[in-house]
Amino acid sequence: MDARKQSSLLCHWAKEAGFDRAGIARLRQAEHGGYFLDWMARGRHAGMGYLARRVEVRLDPGSLFTGAKSALCVALHYQSEESDSAEADGLWSNVARYARGVDYHDLMGRRLATLATRIQAAFPDTVTRWYVDTGPVLERDLAAAAGLGAIGKNTCLLHPEAGSWFFIGELFTSLDLAAASIGIADPCGSCSRCLEACPTGALPKAYELDANRCISYWTIEHRGTIPPAVRPMLGEWVFGCDICQEVCPHNDEALRVTEEALHLPGERKALTLDDLLVLDAETYREVFKGSPMRRAKLSGLKRNAVVAMGNSGDVNHVERLLMALTRGEPELRGHAAWALGRIGGERAARGLEDATTEERDAVVRQEIALARESLGGSS
Numbered sequence: 084m085d086a087r088k089q090s091s092l093l094c095h096w097a098k099e100a101g102f103d104r105a106g107i108a109r110l111r112q113a114e115h116g117g118y119f120l121d122w123m124a125r126g127r128h129a130g131m132g133y134l135a136r137r138v139e140v141r142l143d144p145g146s147l148f149t150g151a152k153s154a155l156c157v158a159l160h161y162q163s164e165e166s167d168s169a170e171a172d173g174l175w176s177n178v179a180r181y182a183r184g185v186d187y188h189d190l191m192g193r194r195l196a197t198l199a200t201r202i203q204a205a206f207p208d209t210v211t212r213w214y215v216d217t218g219p220v221l222e223r224d225l226a227a228a229a230g231l232g233a234i235g236k237n238t239c240l241l242h243p244e245a246g247s248w249f250f251i252g253e254l255f256t257s258l259d260l261a262a263a264s265i266g267i268a269d270p271c272g273s274c275s276r277c278l279e280a281c282p283t284g285a286l287p288k289a290y291e292l293d294a295n296r297c298i299s300y301w302t303i304e305h306r307g308t309i310p311p312a313v314r315p316m317l318g319e320w321v322f323g324c325d326i327c328q329e330v331c332p333h334n335d336e337a338l339r340v341t342e343e344a345l346h347l348p349g350e351r352k353a354l355t356l357d358d359l360l361v362l363d364a365e366t367y368r369e370v371f372k373g374s375p376m377r378r379a380k381l382s383g384l385k386r387n388a389v390v391a392m393g394n395s396g397d398v399n400h401v402e403r404l405l406m407a408l409t410r411g412e413p414e415l416r417g418h419a420a421w422a423l424g425r426i427g428g429e430r431a432a433r434g435l436e437d438a439t440t441e442e443r444d445a446v447v448r449q450e451i452a453l454a455r456e457s458l459g460g461s462s
Contacts, residue, residue: 086261093155093202093260100198102157102191103249106229109153109262110145110255113221114228122291129294131304137219144220144255150210153260154253155198156229159191160340162248174356175347177391178376179299179323180248184345186375187250191215195254206258215252226251230263233270236289237277237327243270246334270333277327283316286327298324302387303379308414308446309390311421311453319391321356321384322376357403359388360411385411386418393422401426405434409441416442417450424454432458 084092090107097105113119119141128134145151161181181187195213203209214220223240227233231251235241240251271289278286285297294300298320301309309317328334350370362370367381376384389407392400400422407419420438423431435455442448 086259089258090261093258096198096201097155097157100194100201101159102194103160104158104231104245106156106226106231106263107153107260108156108225108228109260110143110147110151113142113144113224115221115224115234116142119221127291127293127295129297129300129304130306131294131300140219141221144225147218147220147255148210148212148257150257151212151255153258153262154225154229154255155260156226156231157191157195157252157254158226158231158245158249159187159194159252160245160249161187161345162246162334162340174321174354174359174388175352177318177320177322179325181250182322182375183347183351185373186377188215188217188375189373190344191250191252192217195252199254202254202256202258208257210257211254213252213254215250220253222251222253225253227266228262230266233267234290235277235331236271236275237281237286237331238290238292239328241270241331241333242267243333246336247328247331248334248340274332276330276332280326280330282318282326298326302383306380306383308417309386314390314418314421315394315425317387317390317394319395321359321387321391322379356388356392356400359384360403360407382412382414385415389415389418389422393418393425396426398426398428398430401428401431401434404431408434408438413444413447416444417447420447420450420454424457427458 094105094107122128123135140146144154175183192213192215195215199211199213202211216222223234226240232240232242235247239247241247275289278289283296283298285293287293296316298317301313301317302320302322351374354370362381364381371377379387389404392404404419404423407415408423411419420435423435432455435451435458438451439448439455442451
């Protein structure tokens, strides 16, 4: 079987495995490798130090294993019908759409593993290895080379007909396959909606993301205390951010996906911001089993919920925040103090005053003092 027929067969099998689109990329030096190194050197990756590991493999995917020649790149669309009507209760309307269902790493990983087994059975001497955002790979470069899209001004992979609501993954193989003959042209043109809509300036110019200002970075990747100067930037987002995709005109008619695994499951659907603050570890593990939101850990989700409450300005959150101020871990207590200062009002001011005499942690005491100062109270 020649390379072109092999490529066509593998793409067909990928669709049978449950992927929406597939294409082949030949392994070569990463097209945007130089930009990646410069981006890292300028600190645009914020605290994601893991991106500096195995840089040589990121720049040359053919070095992943001896004999690696091609990558079967796959796409799975994730915007479900219910995404547009998720409850606007302050939680799910502020969770990135990709994170409402099952963890895409697991879903796509199982399908790629099945696909790898099928390929190895048909071509016994073939070596394969798959990744879903889990290895040292510049995935968008490969997916673009495979014809799955082009990198848009918001740095997402974008297809003029399919939009950007899709996951990508790769199955690397020693098969000498034929690559996509035609790539996707720049779909953005003169449009700059995403740059203008980003509320934090995380897209300082076209095709560049500054993670230091990205809501998704702070609510998912960052561990520990969120700097006070950053907190107002996050708005009411609890996990991730979809703004730059929501305003993209190519997503106006993007495919709506009905796969059950990508829907918000019933056991999480009723969860609110207030509920997050009282979740214990056991309930968290049960309710968020198989969810990509576990990436932020329970402490991160609670921290994010508190910041969202503060930025909402909703006085209905005050009582729950006062509970967090007196019963939470030090990190959560500090964020709760900030949120109460942000919301204001007599009840918040009185609670902060009471906490001043009870709090023993120096960092939290400073947070309380700053919150009271913002309300015009003494510290």
